[in-house]
Amino acid sequence: MLPTPDTSHVAYERVYEPAEDSFLLLDTLSSPSETSFLQTRFYVSPASGTPTPPEPLVVEIGPGSGVVIAFVTAHASTLLGTRNILTGAVDMNAYACAATTETVRRAVTSNPATASMAFLGAVQGDLVSPLRDHSVDVLIFNPPYVPTAQLPSREELPDGGRIDTENAFDEDSYLLSLSYAGGQDGMETTDRLLDSLPRVLSDRGCAYVLLCAQNKPEEVKERARCLGGGTWKVETVGLSGNQAGWEKLQIIRICREM
Amino acid sequence: MKVLSLNFLTCAVKTCKTQSDSYPLHPKDAELVQDDIELNEAFLINLLPRIDWKALSTTATELGFPALPSTPPTPEDLRADAKTLRDLHNLLLETQMVEGKLVCASCGHEYAVREGIANFLLPSHLV
Ligand SMILES: [Zn+2]
Numbered sequence: 001m002l003p004t005p006d007t008s009h010v011a012y013e014r015v016y017e018p019a020e021d022s023f024l025l026l027d028t029l030s031s032p033s034e035t036s037f038l039q040t041r042f043y044v045s046p047a048s049g050t051p052t053p054p055e056p057l058v059v060e061i062g063p064g065s066g067v068v069i070a071f072v073t074a075h076a077s078t079l080l081g082t083r084n085i086l087t088g089a090v091d092m093n094a095y096a097c098a099a100t101t102e103t104v105r106r107a108v109t110s111n112p113a114t115a116s117m118a119f120l121g122a123v124q125g126d127l128v129s130p131l132r133d134h135s136v137d138v139l140i141f142n143p144p145y146v147p148t149a150q151l152p153s154r155e156e157l158p159d160g161g162r163i164d165t166e167n168a169f170d171e172d173s174y175l176l177s178l179s180y181a182g183g184q185d186g187m188e189t190t191d192r193l194l195d196s197l198p199r200v201l202s203d204r205g206c207a208y209v210l211l212c213a214q215n216k217p218e219e220v221k222e223r224a225r226c227l228g229g230g231t232w233k234v235e236t237v238g239l240s241g242n243q244a245g246w247e248k249l250q251i252i253r254i255c256r257e258m
Numbered sequence: 259m260k261v262l263s264l265n266f267l268t269c270a271v272k273t274c275k276t277q278s279d280s281y282p283l284h285p286k287d288a289e290l291v292q293d294d295i296e297l298n299e300a301f302l303i304n305l306l307p308r309i310d311w312k313a314l315s316t317t318a319t320e321l322g323f324p325a326l327p328s329t330p331p332t333p334e335d336l337r338a339d340a341k342t343l344r345d346l347h348n349l350l351l352e353t354q355m356v357e358g359k360l361v362c363a364s365c366g367h368e369y370a371v372r373e374g375i376a377n378f379l380l381p382s383h384l385v
Pocket residue numbers: 269270271274280362363364365366367
């Protein structure tokens with residue numbers, strides 16, 4: 001087991017605390033089958049005589065505490081075969097961006113022999129909207145997947161949507177609800193992310209997306225296959241140990257044909 | 259946020275995605291800090307093919323760095339030119355923008371950067 005990044009500095013009243021879904025992502029990304037997939041796709045040993053491909057950019061959308069992207073950044077050479085990767089993150093929540101930056105800093109400091117030195121930063125934004133077309137090689141998304149009547153909205157706040165310090169509790173609960181409330185089938189945000197994959201993934205790009213049973217994973221996978229006109233490969237690459245509960249989780253890997 | 263990240267970021271406004279002047283974003287009132295990071299020649303050489311050189315040249319000039327060569331250096335150029343390697347390493351990896359704004363030349367929107375975090379959330383009339 002690779003060490004899990006330290007998130008003891010994170011204020012969990014406004015940033016999602018690492019939970020079963022986060023740990024399933026860590027287990028999946030470090031599983032022998034996924035490290036082998038990633039290394040085959042993105043890394044060529046200099047000893048092979050073939051030119052090394054350009055460094056892959058790994059971006060996590062909605063990192064929360066930053067535990068997953070810090071894990072990838074800190075264990076870059078174990079997971080991707082080389083320390084020479086770029087990483088970054090986008091989150092709606094400014095506190096999550098700050099928490100992620102610190103979690104990555106700590107994890108890199110604790111794992112100097114395997115870490116990437118090129119964490120670009122965390123920016124505040126809506127999903128992939130600030131990212132350039134075809135820039136992302138590996139996208140990681142642990143979405144707000146819990147089915148809810150509606151998506152969180154600032155307009156629902158009692159004073160008509162303005163956030164100020166007297167409303168700190170409302171703001172904290174708004175920020176936390178962003179991290180789990182998924183609307184219809186828990187898929188409203190994930191659907192938007194899936195729709196943006198053809199724009200943002202590079203020619204060799206792939207995406208890891210976490211789903212729960214209520215998201216109707218088989219339907220999601222079928223829809224994801226059609227993103228590239230039916231040529232994209234979509235597989236379940238991780239399953240949570242707790243298969244009895246309704247909230248059983250899985251990770252799907254969506255990838256462009258190379 | 260590292261200066262390198264500006265090469266991967268663009269205006270979040272949907273209608274700007276097809277406008278060529280929405281990229282790169284233009285730093286304004288930028289406050290920079292320098293980290294001390296070990297230089298990795300192989301990393302920089304393999305980074306160049308995925309850098310938009312024209313955008314990087316614009317960013318470098320606007321941040322007050324010396325002008326970059328008009329065409330990207332080849333791997334051979336870089337291996338033979340310690341100074342260019344050092345300058346690129348400093349610009350791309352060691353320099354962080356911590357305060358200021360990033361401005362879209364297409365729609366004029368200014369994205370604030372505070373404590374190293376740029377805010378790309380749009381006001382509702384621009385979504
Ligand atoms: Zn714009």
